[in-house]
Amino acid sequence: MSETTPTTKTDRPAKTDQSTEADQPTEADQPANEPDVTTAADATNGDGATHTTAGETDEQVREEWREYDFEGMAKFAVEDLDVHYGDDHALQGVSIEIPENSVTALIGPSGCGKSTFLRSLNRMNDRIKSARVDGSVRIDGQEIYQDGVNLVELRKRVGMVFQSPNPFPKSIRENIAYGPEKHGDIETGPLARLLGRSDAAARDRLVEECLRDAALWEEVNDRLDDNALGLSGGQQQRLCIARCLSVDPEVILMDEPASALDPIATAKIEDLIEQLSEEYTVVIVTHNMQQAARISDQTAVFLTGGELVEYGDTDQVFEDPHSERVEDYITGKFG
Amino acid sequence: MAGATRTPLVRADASRPEAVASLAMAIAVGLIAVGIASLFGLVPIDAAIGGVPTVTALGGLLVVLGAAVIGLGVGSALGYIETEPSPNAGLVATVGFAFVWFVLGGLTASLVLEGGLAWLPAGAVTGGAAFAMTAATREDIGSTLPAGAVAIVVGGTFLTGTIGPVWVWDLGFEQQASMTATFLVPAATIACGLLAGWAAATAYGGFGARGRRMGAYLLIYVNASAIIGVLFLLIAFTAVRGIPGLLTGATVGSGVGPTVSVLGVSVTLPVAVPFVMNGVSLLNDFQGVLPAIVGTVWLVVGAVVLAVPLGVGAAVFLTEYAERGRLTQAVEVATNGLWSTPSIVFGLFGFTFLVPRFGGNKSLLAGMVTLGFMLLPLVLITSREALLAVPDEYRDASAALGVSKWQTIRSVVVPAALPGVVTGTILGVGRIAGETAPILLTMTGGTFVSGDRAADVIGGFAFTSQPPFVTNPELLQATTALPFQLYALITAGVGLGDNVSNPVEFQWATAFVLLLVVLSFYAVGIGARYYFRRRLRHE
Ligand SMILES: Nc1ncnc2c1ncn2[C@@H]1O[C@H](COP(=O)(O)OP(=O)(O)O)[C@@H](O)[C@H]1O
Ligand SMILES: [Mg+2]
Numbered sequence: 018m019s020e021t022t023p024t025t026k027t028d029r030p031a032k033t034d035q036s037t038e039a040d041q042p043t044e045a046d047q048p049a050n051e052p053d054v055t056t057a058a059d060a061t062n063g064d065g066a067t068h069t070t071a072g073e074t075d076e077q078v079r080e081e082w083r084e085y086d087f088e089g090m091a092k093f094a095v096e097d098l099d100v101h102y103g104d105d106h107a108l109q110g111v112s113i114e115i116p117e118n119s120v121t122a123l124i125g126p127s128g129c130g131k132s133t134f135l136r137s138l139n140r141m142n143d144r145i146k147s148a149r150v151d152g153s154v155r156i157d158g159q160e161i162y163q164d165g166v167n168l169v170e171l172r173k174r175v176g177m178v179f180q181s182p183n184p185f186p187k188s189i190r191e192n193i194a195y196g197p198e199k200h201g202d203i204e205t206g207p208l209a210r211l212l213g214r215s216d217a218a219a220r221d222r223l224v225e226e227c228l229r230d231a232a233l234w235e236e237v238n239d240r241l242d243d244n245a246l247g248l249s250g251g252q253q254q255r256l257c258i259a260r261c262l263s264v265d266p267e268v269i270l271m272d273e274p275a276s277a278l279d280p281i282a283t284a285k286i287e288d289l290i291e292q293l294s295e296e297y298t299v300v301i302v303t304h305n306m307q308q309a310a311r312i313s314d315q316t317a318v319f320l321t322g323g324e325l326v327e328y329g330d331t332d333q334v335f336e337d338p339h340s341e342r343v344e345d346y347i348t349g350k351f352g
Numbered sequence: 353m354a355g356a357t358r359t360p361l362v363r364a365d366a367s368r369p370e371a372v373a374s375l376a377m378a379i380a381v382g383l384i385a386v387g388i389a390s391l392f393g394l395v396p397i398d399a400a401i402g403g404v405p406t407v408t409a410l411g412g413l414l415v416v417l418g419a420a421v422i423g424l425g426v427g428s429a430l431g432y433i434e435t436e437p438s439p440n441a442g443l444v445a446t447v448g449f450a451f452v453w454f455v456l457g458g459l460t461a462s463l464v465l466e467g468g469l470a471w472l473p474a475g476a477v478t479g480g481a482a483f484a485m486t487a488a489t490r491e492d493i494g495s496t497l498p499a500g501a502v503a504i505v506v507g508g509t510f511l512t513g514t515i516g517p518v519w520v521w522d523l524g525f526e527q528q529a530s531m532t533a534t535f536l537v538p539a540a541t542i543a544c545g546l547l548a549g550w551a552a553a554t555a556y557g558g559f560g561a562r563g564r565r566m567g568a569y570l571l572i573y574v575n576a577s578a579i580i581g582v583l584f585l586l587i588a589f590t591a592v593r594g595i596p597g598l599l600t601g602a603t604v605g606s607g608v609g610p611t612v613s614v615l616g617v618s619v620t621l622p623v624a625v626p627f628v629m630n631g632v633s634l635l636n637d638f639q640g641v642l643p644a645i646v647g648t649v650w651l652v653v654g655a656v657v658l659a660v661p662l663g664v665g666a667a668v669f670l671t672e673y674a675e676r677g678r679l680t681q682a683v684e685v686a687t688n689g690l691w692s693t694p695s696i697v698f699g700l701f702g703f704t705f706l707v708p709r710f711g712g713n714k715s716l717l718a719g720m721v722t723l724g725f726m727l728l729p730l731v732l733i734t735s736r737e738a739l740l741a742v743p744d745e746y747r748d749a750s751a752a753l754g755v756s757k758w759q760t761i762r763s764v765v766v767p768a769a770l771p772g773v774v775t776g777t778i779l780g781v782g783r784i785a786g787e788t789a790p791i792l793l794t795m796t797g798g799t800f801v802s803g804d805r806a807a808d809v810i811g812g813f814a815f816t817s818q819p820p821f822v823t824n825p826e827l828l829q830a831t832t833a834l835p836f837q838l839y840a841l842i843t844a845g846v847g848l849g850d851n852v853s854n855p856v857e858f859q860w861a862t863a864f865v866l867l868l869v870v871l872s873f874y875a876v877g878i879g880a881r882y883y884f885r886r887r888l889r890h891e
Contacts, residue, residue: 144751172754179752183745185764186888196753199763244889257749264753 098152122313130323176266182253231259251282373556380549411510418503425496437559441494454479594864597857601638654720663731699790719795738772778877797830
């Protein structure tokens with residue numbers, strides 16, 4: 018669907034409301050639901066005919082805006098990913114490759130499908146009844162949307178941190194040990210104790226390691242048995258990151274992890290993300306453009322309608338975006 | 353802001369009017385308390401308080417109260433007291449005063465004129481006057497004058513003896529219903545106290561928004577404390593009546609009590625309370641209700657053991673697994689219906705369905721199962737609510753760690769819902785522990801059961817080599833329970849006579865013990881809820 022060659026059709030005047038236009042296919046041979054991206058002139062195609070409006074500019078999305086060459090291995094290879102919620106087309110043909118051990122930021126106005134995209138990377142969309150996912154997502158070359166995928170293993174490898182901190186109403190220690198215990202990696206139950214196989218020491222080591230990695234150890238090491246809900250918001254969020262690390266993931270998905278936090282807590286989380294990116298592949302959704310510019314290596318911009326408009330090196334996307342709509346968005350003209 | 357009235361930021365010293373208003377409020381609250389106490393027979397109205405006949409004293413206080421309220425209002429209107437009254441007292445007050453004065457005028461007219469429809473115009477005149485008075489004047493007059501006048505008029509009739517302790521208003525109905533002073537005086541005192549107390553509180557707050565807030569506070573506090581007071585009164589009443597019977601023959605001293613053996617160690621208790629330690633037998637010095645207590649405890653335990661796992665399991669299925677749709681809705685409607693099903697219907701079910709299957713005679717087990725079925729719907733409803741209230745974030749977080757749904761439910765969702773489940777169980781236990789009808793049909797044998805026949809459920813278990821491998825004759829025997837015993841004692845007088853020296857004391861003591869047993873179940877439940885909450889929260 019990302020066919021971008023200009024059609025021979027004559028340009029129509031730009032509409033002030035792009036979304037209504039996008040919803041109305043004007044060509045009989047065009048499948049419904051596909052946005053009408055070919056009706057407006059490409060804003061940068063040399064003839065200088067820009068169609069700037071009060072809202073977003075009508076423009077064509079070009080394949081090369083979304084091409085990003087990087088060194089090293091791709092962790093995720095996403096191809097033609099479409100997600101529908103019922104009749105609602107939330108993601109349209111997204112194709113993207115995400116390099117490993119780096120930070121990838123996803124930005125865009127709300128409702129453009131950033132969370133949806135993130136959730137399709139660890140199949141959390143399966144938990145939403147109305148969601149339907151088409152397309153292909155490969156992690157280390159292995160397709161995750163096929164029969165026989167072990168969701169437990171997938172989600173152990175691809176951990177997730179949510180927008181609002183959501184620690185379990187348990188002690189800090191239990192929060193961290195929860196995942197490994199449920200997976201049977203450490204056993205501390207009464208039975209294990211009876212059989213002399215209790216891994217209490219191993220658990221304590223794991224708890225300390227995860228909390229240190231999440232830069233929380235110093236603050237909580239004297240109250241590991243306190244309820245996690247007694248921590249501050251920023252501490253809770255770092256605890257959630259620590260909990261996510263406890264199952265030894267390769268990828269950490271973060272959906273606006275700092276949007277509910279104050280600036281100092283946000284700064285701590287940002288530092289943490291930078292450290293994590295040495296070992297983990299981090300994909301982070303953020304509302305905050307400066308944050309994306311600060312912490313990410315590459316940035317993907319989604320715009321209304323659920324399409325990926327531009328993807329590339331963070332400096333390039335922020336300083337010299339190809340797409341006029343992206344530029345408008347980044348400079349705050351809409352969004 | 354245009355049109356906004358500027359009021360001084362700091363109110364001038366107003367200690368004297370405030371003292372008057374406080375005193376008026378105190379008098380009003382005191383009058384309400386005396387009124388309630390006298391409705392319950394604690395303050396007889398034909399007696400005297402400190403040498404003054406009660407009715408006269410009440411009347412005097414009402415007049416003082418009314419005068420104080422009117423004084424506050426007039427003082428404010430004349431500018432002696434600094435207040436911030438609104439232009440008028442508001443719709444609710446207006447309608448309320450009109451209604452009160454309509455009733456007052458109408459009643460007076462029908463008493464004085466005897467018969468006819470003359471009360472209607474009379475009521476209309478006084479009600480209309482009160483309406484006009486409240487609506488047309490500024491708030492300080494409008495909300496105090498009608499209230500104070502009511503208190504003065506009512507107090508005056510008490511003072512002058514127009515309505516005395518023996519006053520009766522024969523309503524002339526065929527049923528010979530009559531309104532006596534025993535009811536009217538306290539009721540009128542409470543009503544006047546509320547009305548004038550509200551007005552005094554409004555004045556205390558200097559009228560206006562703040563004053564109305566004070567008035568509302570006064571009404572709310574009086575209402576709440578009256579409710580709590582009535583509850584405590586009920587419990588205290590039962591306790592006062594029940595304790596003598598409970599303590600009949602009680603002794604304290606080493607070696608006086610019965611010998612109990614716990615895990616093979618025999619201990620002789622240093623206290624003996626025959627009422628709760630004995631059964632009934634001809635040889636006893638004092639009779640007791642031990643079998644009934646034991647029966648009630650086992651009934652509740654059995655019902656909870658049956659209903660809680662079933663109810664929570666069903667709630668987990670409905671909430672976590674079943675598609676929300678017709679099925680869940682139907683189950684919801686059915687459970688709500690079951691919870692409101694009369695208990696005798698459950699009893700009939702047990703009688704015709706369970707009793708024949710458990711050996712053909714009434715048995716403890718049949719009673720347990722019947723009450724378990726009664727408890728089930730409430731446990732299901734409250735558990736479902738509690739599970740629905742568990743935030744989805746917990747489920748998401750657990751799923752994102754790769755933990756399976758069943759393990760998530762077991763380790764995160766159900767623990768988070770446990771306080772709610774316990775709350776539901778407490779409420780349900782309160783109902784079933786006092787249930788008489790179902791156990792009458794399914795479980796109870798004789799009213800007076802001897803102490804050695806108290807159900808020994810734990811000791812009754814025996815293991816056999818054939819299926820079902822475990823038997824428990826105790827569960828299959830009829831026994832008794834406190835509510836049934838009480839019912840039998842009171843209505844039929846079953847077993848009363850030589851066995852019990854003071855039947856009334858015995859009945860009250862039984863009621864008190866039932867109350868204590870139910871309250872101790874509450875205590876256990878509240879303790880459990882507190883424990884689970886503590887584990888969930890960080891306090
Ligand atoms: N659980 C859901 N059910 C139905 N529609 C949803 C659901 N989640 C998101 N959507 C829809 O999908 C679109 C993209 O949402 P989302 O991915 O949350 O956007 P973003 O995270 O960029 O704000 C929105 O139009 C939203 O209404
Ligand atoms: Mg989102």
